[in-house]
Amino acid sequence: MNDSQTWYIVKHSAGNCKIVPTNKAEDDNLEIIEQWGPFSSQEEAIARRVGLIRAGKCQPV
Numbered sequence: 001m002n003d004s005q006t007w008y009i010v011k012h013s014a015g016n017c018k019i020v021p022t023n024k025a026e027d028d029n030l031e032i033i034e035q036w037g038p039f040s041s042q043e044e045a046i047a048r049r050v051g052l053i054r055a056g057k058c059q060p061v
Contacts, residue, residue: 007045008037009052017058019045 008025011017011034019042025035036052039045052058 006038006040007042008035008039009045009049009058010035011058015059016061017049017052018061019049 006022007019008022009017009019010025010032012031013033022038025032025037034057036048037045039048049058053060
């Protein structure tokens with residue numbers, strides 16, 4: 001895994017939140033409703049996504 005890569009949490013119109021690398025977050029710009037990040041690791045992004053699901057901002061996949 002590339003340690004210099006940053007990660008984002010993106011929310012799509014269906015309400016689902018996905019964790020994507022920076023280049024994918026920029027590619028899917030039209031479908032993104034909300035975006036959080038950047039996060040330095042995928043593990044940190046996963047932990048934040050759990051918090052967003054618990055707060056009701058995202059739907060689990």
